[in-house]
Amino acid sequence: MAASKNGTTIGFIGTGVMGKSMAKNLLGAGYDVAVYNRTKSRAADLLELGAVWKDTPAEIAASVDVTITIVGYPADVEEVYLGEQGIVANAKPGSIVIDMTTSTPSLARRIYEAAKANNIRALDAPVSGGDVGAREARLTIMVGGDAETFEAARPVFEAMGRNIVLQGEAGAGQHTKMCNQIAIASNMMGVCEAMVYAKRAGLDPERVLESIGAGAAGSWSLSNLAPRMIKGDFAPGFYVKHFIKDMNIALEAAKEMGIATPGLALAKSLYDELAAGGDGDSGTQALYKLLIAKEQQAAD
Structure with missing residues (x-):
């Protein structure tokens, strides 16, 4: 690609609910952006805005x-980075690769080491803020990797x-995202129970919501997701199936460290039940919906 207005060309892999808005904001900031997604039609809006399509x-890279990259699951991350036709084997020496998927800390470290061996700089940088934060370019970005690479990518x-913090060495971004998801898991149960009550x-x-949202009970989920619950709007800002993936990662990491996470385990069991009923997407x-159904069953 030719030099960008900002002097840096960017490739974006994964143009789903979050990725599409993130790539739009990069285009809006003046970067030349190349995109790839397994389903090309999901990148159509970006191509109309000037993004360049690449086939692989x-x-x-x-x-x-x-x-x-911001793809679905750790297996997807591993394939797109470490496969024979992956990013690490094909990226330009000296370039930066940034995985913004919520994935495992151990895989982030593997990618970092493989990239380093090929003279490529790697960061793990999962995000929080949902579809709204992605659209409005106000995501929280949790970063793991070398300080020099972080500053180059800032x-x-x-x-x-907006909230962009280097948490530590490779894998630290993913560990921080697990802290985020653990906090959200129990909070989401509380928010839903409050609305059912x-x-x-x-x-x-x-x-x-006018009263409790402004007090000690206030949270992002209460302010942004409870109004959707009330309206019966269950469209994904963040998929149930991906949240279950995140909770599985957090549970496995906690087990490896010998940490008990009973709130997380309960939330995971409820979301498993929700997905089994057809709400994974x-x-x-x-x-x-699940808690309302349980309340109605108890009332009957």
Whole structure:
């Protein structure tokens, strides 16, 4: 690719709910962006905005200064980075590769070491903030890797987020994201239970939110997802199936460290039940549906 307005060309792999908005913000910041997604139609909006299509992750990595990925699962991350036609084998020497998928800390370290052996700089940088944060370029970005590489990538991160913190060496970004997901898991149960309680008590849920959202109970999930629950809007800002993936990673990592996470385990069991009922592609706020159904069964 030709030199970008900002002097840096970017490749973006994974244009789903989060990735599409993140790539749009990079285009809006003046970067030349090449994109790849397994389903090309999901990148159509980006192509109309000036992004360049590439047929494989290898073509992306070979043509840009910074390669960013946000894909589905750790197995996808491993394939796109460490496969024979993956990023590490094809990226330009000296370039930066950034995995923004929520994945395992151990895989982040493997990618870092493999990249380093090929004179490539690697960061793990999972995000939080949901679809709204991605659209509005105010994601929280948790980064693991070398400080020098982090500073080189900072302008790219600043086009996508606001709260950008280097947490430590390779894998530290993923460990921090696990802390984030553990906190969200129990919080989501509380938010859903509060809304079920409000409904059962005959309260106006929107008025309830006016009071409790401004007090000690306030949280991102309460402010952003409870209104969706009330309206019956269960479209994904973040998929149930991906949240289950994250909770599995956190449970496995906690077990390796000998940490008990009972709240996380309970949340995981409820989301497993929700997904088994057909809501794997719903947003995480769909837990409300499950708890309402349980409340109605108990009332009957």
